[in-house]
Amino acid sequence: MSSILQRCAVHAERPAFARCMTCAKTLCQECATQWDGIWHCASCLASRRGAIVQRSPVLSWTAVVTLSLLLLFAGARVMVWTAAVLAGMF
C-alpha cells in the first residue's frame, strides 16, 4: 500500500503525507501532527491528550501497585527457595 497514491482523508485534493497511527487515516502535511515521534490526526491527538490528562482510575492503580508489590515480594521468597533447592541438589 503506497501512501504516495492516496489522498488526505480531510482534504481530498491533497496527496497523503502520513498515516494516523491510531485510526489509520491518511493525512496531508497540514493534518498530520507528530507527537512523541508518532503521527496522529487532530481528533485522535485530542482524544489521546484527554486520556492522558484524565486521571487513571484509582482502582486500576491500586490493583497494579498491589499486584506488583506482591510479585516482587514473592520473587524475593522464590529466589531464596530456588537457591536453597539448587544448593541442596549440588
Next chain:
Amino acid sequence: MIHTPLSTTTVLDEAADVVSMTAAPWAGLLIATVLPYRFLQALFLDQLLEVGSTAAQYGNLLGGTANMIVAAILLALWGRAVYARACRLALARGTAPGREAWRVRPAALACYVLTASTAMLAGYISIFTIFGFVVPVILAGMAIGTFELNERAGVIAPFAIIFRYTKRVAIPFVLVFVFFCATIVALLNLAAAFELGKWLTGAVGGFDAPNWQRLFTAGNRRYLLILVAGALVIVEPFWIAAHVIFVRKAGAEESGDDLRTWFDELRRTA
C-alpha cells in the same frame, strides 16, 4: 538511519546505531541504575556458593540479600524505562534525545514494573527447566519494548499488548540466543581488559601488584561473579534498544507506516 524491513539482522543493526546515539548520557544512566542490582545478584550467588548445601539453614542471610535485590530492581526498572524511552525518541528523530527522555509516563512505568516483576518471578520458578527459562527472558524483553504503549495503568492491558507481538516471536527468540552469545563475548573481553590492566600495573610502582595478580584470577569466585555481572551490564543497552526497535518495526509493519517511511527515504535519496 536506514529503515529496513523487520528481521533479526536489521533489528541488531539499528540497535547498534541507536545505542551510539543514546550512549551519553542515557546508557550511562542505565548502567548506573542497573549496577547495584547486578552487584547484589553477584553477592547473592557468592553467599549461596559460600553456604553450599546448608543454604536452607541460612534463610535469613539469603532472604536479606534477596530483599535488597528487590529494592535495587525498582531503581533498575526505572533506569531501563528512561533508556527505552531515549531509544524510541532517537529512533523516531534520528538524533540524540534531549531532556524529554526523562519524562516517562507514570502509568507506563507502573505497567512495566508489573510485567517485569512477573517475568522475574517466572524466571526464578522456571530456572530448573533451563530451556523453559527462555520464555521469561523473552517476556522481560517484550515488557521493556512495549512499556511505552501503555496509556493508562491496568493489570490485563500490558500483557495483552505483549501478546499482540507474539505473532513475530521468532525474532525475540533469536535475540535471546544472540544476546546469550554476546554476553559470553563481553565476558571474555572484560576478562582480557582486566588482564591487560593487571599487566600494566606491574610496570608502575606503588601498587600492590602481586596481590592483584592473586585476586584477579579465575580461581577467585567473587572476581568471576563480578565479571559476569559486568558482562550483563555491558550488553543491557543493546538488549533494550533491540527490543524497542523490534516493537516499533513490528507495529509499523501492521499499520503500513514502514512503507510510508521507506518511500520517504527513497524520495529523499533520489
